[in-house]
Amino acid sequence: xxxxxxxxxxxxxxxxxxxxxxxxxxxxxxxxxxxxxxxxxxxxxxxxxxxxxxxxxxxxxxxxxxxxxxxxxxxxxxxxxxxxxxxxxxxxxxxxxxxxxxxxxxxxxxxxxxxxxxxxxxxxxxxxxxxxxxxxxxxxxxxxxxxxxxxxxxxxxxxxxxxxxxxxxxxxxxxxxxxxxxxxxxxxxxxxxxxxxxxxxxxxxxxxxxxxxxxxxxxxxxxxxxxxxxxxxxxxxxxxxxxxxxxxxxxxxxxxxxxxxxxxxxxxxxxxxxxxxxxxxxxxx
Amino acid sequence: xxxxxxxxxxxxxxxxxxxxxxxxxxxxxxxxxxxxxxxxxxxxxxxxxxxxxxxxxxxxxxxxxxxxxxxxxxxxxxxxxxxxxxxxxxxxxxxxxxxxxxxxxxxxxxxxxxxxxxxxxxxxxxxxxxxxxxxxxxxxxxxxxxxxxxxxxxxxxxxxxxxxxxxxxxxxxxxxxxxxxxxxxxxxxxxxxxxxxxxxxxxxxxxxxxxxxxxxxxxxxxxxxxxxxxxxxxxxxxxxxxxxxxxxxxxxxxxxxxxxxxxxxxxxxxxxxxxxxxxxxxxxxxxxxxxxxxxxxxxxxxxxxxxxxxxxxxxxxxxxxxxxxxxxxxxxxxxxxxxxxxxxxxxxxxxxxxxxxxxxxxxxxxxxxxxxxxxxxxxxxxxxxxxxxxxxxxxxxxxxxxxxxxxxxxxxxxxxxxxxxxxxxxxxxxxxxxxxxxxxxxxxxxxxxxxxxxxxxxxxxxxxxxxxxxxxx
Numbered sequence: 001x002x003x004x005x006x007x008x009x010x011x012x013x014x015x016x017x018x019x020x021x022x023x024x025x026x027x028x029x030x031x032x033x034x035x036x037x038x039x040x041x042x043x044x045x046x047x048x049x050x051x052x053x054x055x056x057x058x059x060x061x062x063x064x065x066x067x068x069x070x071x072x073x074x075x076x077x078x079x080x081x082x083x084x085x086x087x088x089x090x091x092x093x094x095x096x097x098x099x100x101x102x103x104x105x106x107x108x109x110x111x112x113x114x115x116x117x118x119x120x121x122x123x124x125x126x127x128x129x130x131x132x133x134x135x136x137x138x139x140x141x142x143x144x145x146x147x148x149x150x151x152x153x154x155x156x157x158x159x160x161x162x163x164x165x166x167x168x169x170x171x172x173x174x175x176x177x178x179x180x181x182x183x184x185x186x187x188x189x190x191x192x193x194x195x196x197x198x199x200x201x202x203x204x205x206x207x208x209x210x211x212x213x214x215x216x217x218x219x220x221x222x223x224x225x226x227x228x229x230x231x232x233x234x235x236x237x238x239x240x241x242x243x244x245x246x247x248x249x250x251x252x253x254x255x256x257x258x259x260x261x262x263x264x265x266x267x268x269x270x271x272x273x274x275x276x277x278x279x280x281x282x283x284x285x
Numbered sequence: 286x287x288x289x290x291x292x293x294x295x296x297x298x299x300x301x302x303x304x305x306x307x308x309x310x311x312x313x314x315x316x317x318x319x320x321x322x323x324x325x326x327x328x329x330x331x332x333x334x335x336x337x338x339x340x341x342x343x344x345x346x347x348x349x350x351x352x353x354x355x356x357x358x359x360x361x362x363x364x365x366x367x368x369x370x371x372x373x374x375x376x377x378x379x380x381x382x383x384x385x386x387x388x389x390x391x392x393x394x395x396x397x398x399x400x401x402x403x404x405x406x407x408x409x410x411x412x413x414x415x416x417x418x419x420x421x422x423x424x425x426x427x428x429x430x431x432x433x434x435x436x437x438x439x440x441x442x443x444x445x446x447x448x449x450x451x452x453x454x455x456x457x458x459x460x461x462x463x464x465x466x467x468x469x470x471x472x473x474x475x476x477x478x479x480x481x482x483x484x485x486x487x488x489x490x491x492x493x494x495x496x497x498x499x500x501x502x503x504x505x506x507x508x509x510x511x512x513x514x515x516x517x518x519x520x521x522x523x524x525x526x527x528x529x530x531x532x533x534x535x536x537x538x539x540x541x542x543x544x545x546x547x548x549x550x551x552x553x554x555x556x557x558x559x560x561x562x563x564x565x566x567x568x569x570x571x572x573x574x575x576x577x578x579x580x581x582x583x584x585x586x587x588x589x590x591x592x593x594x595x596x597x598x599x600x601x602x603x604x605x606x607x608x609x610x611x612x613x614x615x616x617x618x619x620x621x622x623x624x625x626x627x628x629x630x631x632x633x634x635x636x637x638x639x640x641x642x643x644x645x646x647x648x649x650x651x652x653x654x655x656x657x658x659x660x661x662x663x664x665x666x667x668x669x670x671x672x673x674x675x676x677x678x679x680x681x682x683x684x685x686x687x688x689x690x691x692x693x694x695x696x697x698x699x700x701x702x703x704x705x706x707x708x709x710x711x712x713x714x715x716x717x718x719x720x721x722x723x724x725x726x727x728x729x730x731x732x733x734x735x736x737x738x739x740x741x742x743x744x745x746x747x748x749x750x751x752x753x754x755x756x757x758x
Contacts, residue, residue, distance in 0.1 A: 002714075004717070005717060011709075012709065040688060051400055055404065058404035065411075065415075160411070279723045280723065281727060
């Protein structure tokens with residue numbers, strides 16, 4: 001049988017108290033921070049998962065910002081294309097109106113309106129979004145110069161929607177008549193005066209149709225961006241949940257453990273206090 | 286009947302007194318650390334048989350009792366087991382402490398660690414790439430100054446973050462080196478003490494003195510050295526003890542070799558000139574004790590962490606520079622390096638103004654932001670890995686390092702927990718053997734008190750007998 005000695009008892013109860021204190025301190029830290037993983041060594045695997053989740057979350061935040069940017073530019077494109085379409089339609093109405101009137105003044109008025117629309121279109125084709133011409137690719141000169149020549153470079157402006165896909169968020173001005181409209185409208189304007197504007201109808205219709213096509217494409221891309229945006233939002237909330245599940249504590253569990261730890265600690269304290277209270281000395285006279 | 290009752294009684298009184306003396310010493314030292322309980326060894330005395338006594342017919346003569354020595358009740362085996370367990374625990378704790386400090390520096394996983402700084406840096410590039418210009422005038426595009434400033438600022442933050450970590454690891458190395466120097470000083474103090482005690486114990490033993498208190502002191506000094514270096518000790522027949530670290534002798538008899546620290550005191554030179562311990566002029570590689578833990582931090586853990594941080598820094602620098610120098614500024618000038626410098630401590634942003642940022646992929650004046658977006662895509666580990674020719678992505682190297690430190694620390698903490706249990710068991714074995722039990726001492730005290738009383742009674746009885754004899758005359 002092992003001898004029980006005073007110092008031995010003290011050493012043992014001290015060790016037990018320290019173990020109990022360490023355990024309490026760990027639980028206290030978890031309760032205070034609300035986190036199960038306060039440093040990598042608390043759970044290396046969990047910490048590694050956390051870092052991956054945070055990486056994904058960061059990438060998603062970026063994709064969400066990219067989508068916001070894409071949405072802004074696409075809305076500008078959509079609005080501009082619709083205005084261009086309505087102005088070109090006005091030109092078409094003027095051509096039709098000119099064919100039914102023989103009044104020279106009326107024709108001059110119609111012709112002058114076409115010239116004025118040409119000026120408007122010049123501005124519309126050079127529309128900028130955040131400092132960049134939306135129909136000029138990446139050209140620093142914009143899309144259309146003052147004499148109506150296309151000066152864009154057709155370089156696509158793209159946005160990363162997610163890890164694997166990018167979308168184009170501009171329209172190549174040359175495909176929607178940025179270089180042709182000026183000459184065509186000059187021709188139409190002169191034609192209205194002369195009464196032979198109808199010959200330009202086909203060319204104008206093909207221009208209008210290219211604008212409609214571009215607008216349709218923009219709509220489709222907008223749709224894609226919106227879909228991707230909601231997917232990212234859904235993913236992000238999933239990631240937030242996963243991160244919380246991985247890192248956060250279950251308060252009920254920690255607090256229960258903590259109170260049972262407290263009971264154990266108090267018991268250890270009580271025992272330690274009593275251990276050396278009695279010895280043979282108490283019974284010697 | 287020979288009349289030795291008085292003499293016997295006297296020896297009984299003396300023995301009881303001496304035994305009580307030892308008991309009082311035990312009680313006084315009941316809570317002295319390192320005190321080993323002692324016990325008076327009693328032996329009955331008798332003359333050797335010779336010619337038969339003419340009066341009694343007995344040949345021997347009773348000579349009472351004698352205290353032949355004071356026994357020191359300790360088990361060298363149990364003490365050695367405790368020392369070795371403590372040495373291991375100290376080694377584990379000393380290795381865990383610097384890793385824990387480094388882990389504290391890293392602040393991972395969280396939203397404020399280096400991982401987040403890296404992500405923010407790449408995000409800044411993507412933002413700039415999405416929106417590279419504020420205006421285009423006269424055939425020249427003006428860069429989006431606000432976004433560009435964020436890119437440069439975040440680049441500087443990333444470099445600063447890496448430098449902070451690298452400096453932290455270097456500082457930890459310096460602290461641990463100082464720690465090692467302190468350990469060596471304590472070892473040398475104990476070495477001198479043991480050599481001196483060896484000398485006194487050899488002399489005392491030869492002279493038949495009680496050297497128990499000296500043995501206690503020497504045991505405490507040996508425990509200190511074991512705690513510091515995991516040394517081993519062998520008891521010699523002359524009462525001295527030989528102490529050695531990894532086979533190199535520190536103390537033998539009253540001769541000793543002092544310990545010293547060798548090798549570089551800075552992390553930068555540690556690879557070429559690793560820190561170590563010398564005993565005299567011989568290299569010692571302690572297997573346990575604080576020194577073992579500190580040396581493993583100095584020679585393995587801290588250099589590895591520092592090297593990993595350098596890999597991260599150089600990887601980011603190379604990948605970003607490769608992309609950056611492949612692009613063009615908005616006015617069409619080919620891009621240069623974005624980062625410069627070597628390693629985590631040296632990394633700095635080379636670009637000084639927003640106009641130097643190679644945001645475009647077009648080799649002429651342009652509003653293109655695709656090169657900046659390309660740099661932003663480096664946030665994706667597979668993209669940066671490809672840019673580095675298949676090397677592991679810096680962010681993966683970094684998170685791998687965090688996980689590695691975490692795993693190592695978790696392992697060490699588990700080992701410390703179980704070693705604490707082993708130490709407690711070994712400690713209670715030693716306490717149980719050598720500790721003072723007050724109840725036992727008090728029982729013995731009663732025994733010898735009674736013995737003293739009885740012997741006094743014997744003397745008084747003898748006195749009465751002598752009185753009656755004298756009265757007859």
